[in-house]
Amino acid sequence: MSNLLRQAVEIRRKKLINKLIVLNAFKNEEQLCKLTLSELEYEYKKTQRDSHPHSETGLIRWTSKKL
Template structure:
């Protein structure tokens, strides 16, 4: 595997690990370090499909305004 490809794979793994940690699914970074890139991507996709996009990350809140007609 070339150096650039290896570096790109490691960067993608780091990003996915950080995203999974932010989602509060995994508490320990060590257990994620042993997963391959494909396993990390599958785990992230399954979490994305199961949860609401704003779970544990804040939500959109509408401001009610009184409208005069």
């Protein structure tokens, strides 16, 4: 059972590391490999919370068309 848990933790860590690299939260993988699973999850949640999906394009403004 402990091997299965250890493998699950490693798989989760690798997925979070890849997501953080894609989001440009960290420059290199070495920094991320030193973090624990809980630290990686915290960084990922913080990155998601701080990044807006339209941050590069500015705000979305709704306009109504008059017919």
